[in-house]
Amino acid sequence: xxxxxxxxxxxxxxxxxxxxxxxxxxxxxxxxxxxxxxxxxxxxxxxxxxxxxxxxxxxxxxxxxxxxxxxxxxxxxxxxxxxxxxxxxxxxxxxxxxxxxxxxxxxxxxxxxxxxxxxxxxxxxxxxxxxxxxxxxxxxxxxxxxxxxxxxxxxxxxxxxxxxxxxxxxxxxxxxxxxxxxxxxxxxxxxxxxxxxxxxxxxxxxxxxxxxxxxxxxxxxxxxxxxxxxxxxxxxxxxxxxxxxxxxxxxxxxxxxxxxxxxxxxxxxxxxxxxxxxxxxxxxxxxxxxxxxxxxxxxxxxxxxxxxxxxxxxxxxxxxxxxxxxxxxxxxxxxxxxxxxxxxxxxxxxxxxxxxxxxxxxxxxxxxxxxxxxxxxxxxxxxxxxxxxxxxxxxxxxxxxxxxxxxxxxxxxxxxxxxxxxxxxxxxxxxxxxxxxxxxxxxxxxxxxxxxxxxxxxxxxxxxxxxxxxxxxxxxxxxxxxxxxxxxxxxxxxxxxxxxxxxxxxxxxxxxxxxxxxxxxxxxxxxxxxxxxxxxxxxxxxxxxxxxxxxxxxxxxxxxxxxxxxxxxxxxxxxxxxxxxxxxxxxxxxxxxxxxxxxxxxxxxxxxxxxxxxxxxxxxxxxxxxxxxxxxxxxxxx
Numbered sequence: 001x002x003x004x005x006x007x008x009x010x011x012x013x014x015x016x017x018x019x020x021x022x023x024x025x026x027x028x029x030x031x032x033x034x035x036x037x038x039x040x041x042x043x044x045x046x047x048x049x050x051x052x053x054x055x056x057x058x059x060x061x062x063x064x065x066x067x068x069x070x071x072x073x074x075x076x077x078x079x080x081x082x083x084x085x086x087x088x089x090x091x092x093x094x095x096x097x098x099x100x101x102x103x104x105x106x107x108x109x110x111x112x113x114x115x116x117x118x119x120x121x122x123x124x125x126x127x128x129x130x131x132x133x134x135x136x137x138x139x140x141x142x143x144x145x146x147x148x149x150x151x152x153x154x155x156x157x158x159x160x161x162x163x164x165x166x167x168x169x170x171x172x173x174x175x176x177x178x179x180x181x182x183x184x185x186x187x188x189x190x191x192x193x194x195x196x197x198x199x200x201x202x203x204x205x206x207x208x209x210x211x212x213x214x215x216x217x218x219x220x221x222x223x224x225x226x227x228x229x230x231x232x233x234x235x236x237x238x239x240x241x242x243x244x245x246x247x248x249x250x251x252x253x254x255x256x257x258x259x260x261x262x263x264x265x266x267x268x269x270x271x272x273x274x275x276x277x278x279x280x281x282x283x284x285x286x287x288x289x290x291x292x293x294x295x296x297x298x299x300x301x302x303x304x305x306x307x308x309x310x311x312x313x314x315x316x317x318x319x320x321x322x323x324x325x326x327x328x329x330x331x332x333x334x335x336x337x338x339x340x341x342x343x344x345x346x347x348x349x350x351x352x353x354x355x356x357x358x359x360x361x362x363x364x365x366x367x368x369x370x371x372x373x374x375x376x377x378x379x380x381x382x383x384x385x386x387x388x389x390x391x392x393x394x395x396x397x398x399x400x401x402x403x404x405x406x407x408x409x410x411x412x413x414x415x416x417x418x419x420x421x422x423x424x425x426x427x428x429x430x431x432x433x434x435x436x437x438x439x440x441x442x443x444x445x446x447x448x449x450x451x452x453x454x455x456x457x458x459x460x461x462x463x464x465x466x467x468x469x470x471x472x473x474x475x476x477x478x479x480x481x482x483x484x485x486x487x488x489x490x491x492x493x494x495x496x497x498x499x500x501x502x503x504x505x506x507x508x509x510x511x512x513x514x515x516x517x518x519x520x521x522x523x524x525x526x527x528x529x530x531x532x533x534x535x536x537x538x539x540x541x542x543x544x545x546x547x548x549x550x551x552x553x554x555x556x557x558x559x560x561x562x563x564x565x566x567x568x569x570x571x572x573x574x575x576x577x578x579x580x581x582x583x584x585x586x587x588x589x590x591x592x593x594x595x596x597x598x599x600x601x602x603x604x605x606x607x608x609x610x611x612x613x614x615x616x617x618x619x620x621x622x623x624x625x626x627x628x629x630x631x632x633x634x635x636x637x638x
Contacts, residue, residue, distance in 0.1 A: 039236030128243035131204040133234035160232030171305040208233040212242040225256035239275040254298035256365040308390040319411040331452040335461035342596035414445040425520030432539040498619040503633035506569040576629040585608035
């Protein structure tokens with residue numbers, strides 16, 4: 001007996017299959033009811049039910065008269081009516097607009113999106129779960145920049161907190177931490193007392209401290225998914241996806257950063273991509289080959305950006321600034337030569353990850369079975385997307401600006417090493433209390449950082465770079481000028497207005513100051529405040545008095561007046577520091593003459609008496625008395 005093999009694939013691919021099946025079914029159904037129906041009537045009924053409710057949209061906006069382009073909307077409309085296949089119209093079934101409940105869909109997306117939504121399973125729960133995280137309240141009380149507090153890995157007191165952040169696909173360094181002592185006991189109690197229930201804010205707690213993929217819920221730049229570390233928790237501004245299989249983490253990181261996934265996200269929401277919306281996006285089943293390819297590309301881009309971030313001073317991965325990377329720069333290379341190498345390296349790394357990213361997008365479009373013609377429509381509709389870069393903090397900056405940034409980062413690192421190595425964390429700008437000046441210590445650091453170079457030549461090369469006119473960077477005549485007038489303001493900006501090195505000085509702005517010192521916030525307790533006044537500042541005042549006396553004896557009246565002015569300037573600073581040290585206050589609580597540490601969430605009796613800061617209260621609270629007293633040099637404003 002001959003058996004005929006059926007080609008199921010070709011049968012299912014027949015575009016008229018549904019019609020061929022449904023028309024006789026309509027006839028037989030009507031016949032059972034005693035109604036005779038012709039083939040033509042059944043055909044008409046099929047059309048009305050399945051295809052009759054259609055809509056045509058004309059995309060004429062690109063043909064509007066602008067600048068030198070003539071008005072062509074009327075022409076393209078007529079061409080559409082005449083059936084020109086190249087004309088700008090979309091013919092879609094109205095039923096397809098409701099395939100995802102509550103979605104705001106542009107008509108041009110329906111044609112390619114509806115089949116995906118009908119045929120493919122959604123991201124969640126098919127491949128894992130999407131979750132909305134912690135809804136924060138009293139941010140100043142419970143969150144800090146990582147460097148503000150002492151973070152101990154062995155105890156969950158301050159833990160990494162994923163909460164929005166800057167735009168960056170694949171990788172970001174989470175610089176926020178949240179107070180989660182005793183599993184958030186204090187936070188939960190505050191929320192419960194204030195709002196009646198902690199559960200309104202503490203969402204998805206069972207998924208805290210779990211690896212996943214997270215993204216910014218609200219942004220105009222598109223989806224940017226990043227790795228969520230298992231060491232922390234995520235906020236409502238950073239929803240997360242947790243795959244059912246850990247091996248899917250990197251493949252989905254790749255998928256969720258693709259152009260196509262971004263286009264899909266724009267179809268299910270406008271610019272607010274919550275857990276539910278992203279969870280509804282259709283995703284095909286991954287083959288082993290697709291999974292491996294996507295994971296490899298995600299890892300390559302992630303690791304490249306993470307490696308570059310090791311040169312970022314405020315990153316948890318920081319080792320040394322880029323200009324000192326010995327694995328790519330020889331020790332005897334000049335400053336200018338190093339900057340050229342870094343520019344070339346950055347371009348090379350960006351070309352590499354952009355090439356990988358382009359292949360990733362090819363893989364995803366192929367993975368979804370999207371044709372080249374449809375891909376073009378999708379990409380045009382999505383518009384220009386942010387490029388893949390290794391240094392997100394410098395996006396949009398010119399080559400000259402990046403060059404200067406490298407120099408400033410080198411000097412910032414040198415100051416960091418000096419302050420952190422100091423016995424008491426107080427480094428004077430003057431030669432007082434038997435200590436060398438800050439600039440001399442920085443010069444010594446530079447000689448150690450460039451052991452194969454002449455120290456004087458290195459400083460000359462740095463000064464040459466500092467003297468250049470670059471937008472956004474203050475021109476400086478020398479290393480002293482940069483330390484006196486740039487460092488603190490730059491440091492405060494780099495550390496997101498939560499500086500850990502404070503420049504206390506007798507004069508503000510960029511005017512010359514008689515006395516100045518850098519203090520390490522983490523070590524500047526009540527004892528070191530006393531030492532700053534009793535040793536460093538008092539020694540400077542005595543030095544100024546001696547010089548004034550010598551000038552008076554020598555009959556140098558101008559010099560005597562200058563030294564006497566320094567005495568008075570330093571004494572004025574000492575009086576201001578005394579107000580902070582004693583916690584002096586006048587008038588209403590929190591007034592400009594209130595120099596106490598006013599921790600808002602502590603009762604008055606719990607607040608420190610005088611200068612006795614609690615690091616857990618954060619820089620914002622503890623720096624305020626110094627800002628009110630006007631003793632910080634230029635920067636440090638909140």
